[in-house]
Amino acid sequence: MHPEVHYHAGFQIYVDGVKQDFNDSRYFHYQLCGRTDETDLSPAEEQIEKAHLHEGASEIVHVHRDGATWGDLFKNLKFEYDQSKPIVGYSESGVIHDILNSQILDKQSVVILIGNQHNVRELLNKRVSLEQIEEVATASESCGTN
Ligand SMILES: [Zn+2]
Ligand SMILES: [Zn+2]
Numbered sequence: 179m180h181p182e183v184h185y186h187a188g189f190q191i192y193v194d195g196v197k198q199d200f201n202d203s204r205y206f207h208y209q210l211c212g213r214t215d216e217t218d219l220s221p222a223e224e225q226i227e228k229a230h231l232h233e234g235a236s237e238i239v240h241v242h243r244d245g246a247t248w249g250d251l252f253k254n255l256k257f258e259y260d261q262s263k264p265i266v267g268y269s270e271s272g273v274i275h276d277i278l279n280s281q282i283l284d285k286q287s288v289v290i291l292i293g294n295q296h297n298v299r300e301l302l303n304k305r306v307s308l309e310q311i312e313e314v315a316t317a318s319e320s321c322g323t324n
Contacts, residue, residue: 185241186315188287188306189251193259194294201236205255208233229282230254237306238314241282248288249278263293268302285311 191198207230219227228246229239239251248267251257259265267277268289274280277290287306291298 183242183244184318185284186311186318187239187241187282187285188237188311189239189248189290190237190288190301190305191257191290191292192301193263193292195296198257199236200231200255203233205231205236206233207231207240225250226254228254232314232318235310235314238311239282240314240318241284246282247279248282248290251282252278259292264295265290265292266295267291268298285315287311 207226224243228243229241229248229251231238232240265277267274267280268291269283269286274288277288282288285308287308289302289305291301
């Protein structure tokens with residue numbers, strides 16, 4: 179049994195100024211999630227439960243395990259990038275240098291820049307809004323587990 183963990187955060191990833199698009203079925207988690215009643219999840223399923231996307235909101239991550247990091251989301255999206263490029267996360271509260279090892283926080287809105295760091299302020303202005311995050315949170319509360 180896992181304690182019920184279910185919260186949401188916004189994210190956008192840019193590589194050299196180009197926004198990465200995760201609005202595709204291969205990135206979405208279609209199974210019931212928040213499967214707190216099950217004890218027989220495989221390690222792979224446990225990993226997916228940490229951080230994943232659901233259809234209809236490709237910039238909102240659903241977190242179902244304490245301690246899930248942005249690196250867990252990258253792993254679960256199978257998102258790979260040129261590791262010789264700098265990677266910097268930005269949140270409401272400023273720069274997050276070790277973004278992939280940083281925990282995803284409830285209602286956080288993060289912009290992750292890989293490679294060139296031009297127009298940072300402009301990109302931050304376009305980040306996922308709290309309203310968008312809350313909308314997804316409210317929608318998934320009604321089913322309790324989504
Ligand atoms: Zn989920
Ligand atoms: Zn959710």
